[in-house]
Amino acid sequence: MPMDEPIRVIPAADLKSKLDRGEPVRLVNALPQWEFDRSHIPGSEHFANLDDALNALKPDDEIVVYCTDPPCKASQKLYKDLVARGYTNVRRFEGGLVEWAEKGYPLEGE
Numbered sequence: 001m002p003m004d005e006p007i008r009v010i011p012a013a014d015l016k017s018k019l020d021r022g023e024p025v026r027l028v029n030a031l032p033q034w035e036f037d038r039s040h041i042p043g044s045e046h047f048a049n050l051d052d053a054l055n056a057l058k059p060d061d062e063i064v065v066y067c068t069d070p071p072c073k074a075s076q077k078l079y080k081d082l083v084a085r086g087y088t089n090v091r092r093f094e095g096g097l098v099e100w101a102e103k104g105y106p107l108e109g110e
Contacts (some may be wrong), residue, residue, distance in 0.1 A: 007079050010064055010091040010097050019043060026063045027051065030074035039109035041066070041100055050081055057086050066093040 018025050019042075029036045029044045044066075047053040057063060063082065064092040067074040079092045093100075101107060 003043060005083075007076060007094075008058065008091045009094050012095050012103055012105070015064060015093050016103075016105055024062065026057055026061045028065045028078065030065050030067045030078040031072075035068075037110055039097055039107050041097070042106055042108045044108075046084075050078075053078070053082070054085065057082070057087070059085075060089060061087075063087060063090045064093050065090065066096045068096045069098040070094045070096070072096055 011045065015025075015027075019027070025043075026045045029040045029043050031046075033048065036044070040046070045056070047056060050090060065075040065078045065082070075092050075094070075096065079090055082090045097107065
């Protein structure tokens with residue numbers, strides 16, 4: 001996929017449905033560790049760096065990356081890094097923690 005391709009996104013309701021059904025989605029929080037510890041979507045994974053993510057995630061996994069809100073760059077960067085390395089089933093939940101909380105969906109954290 002060329003790098004100028006638009007980022008593929010998943011709406012909050014679709015992501016919530018997948019999680020509720022127990023689908024094997026690798027939900028990756030792209031924020032720093034302290035922010036992940038403070039608040040994240042249940043079932044989320046966090047990686048200290050890109051190498052850790054690449055070691056843990058398989059190129060054909062269904063991966064959804066997210067961070068805080070639409071302008072947040074962390075999930076955009078992680079999305080592009082994964083796609084550039086041949087990961088084919090990656091989407092971004094661009095509403096992030098802000099939209100998830102606004103919809104009243106559960107969050108975990110300190």
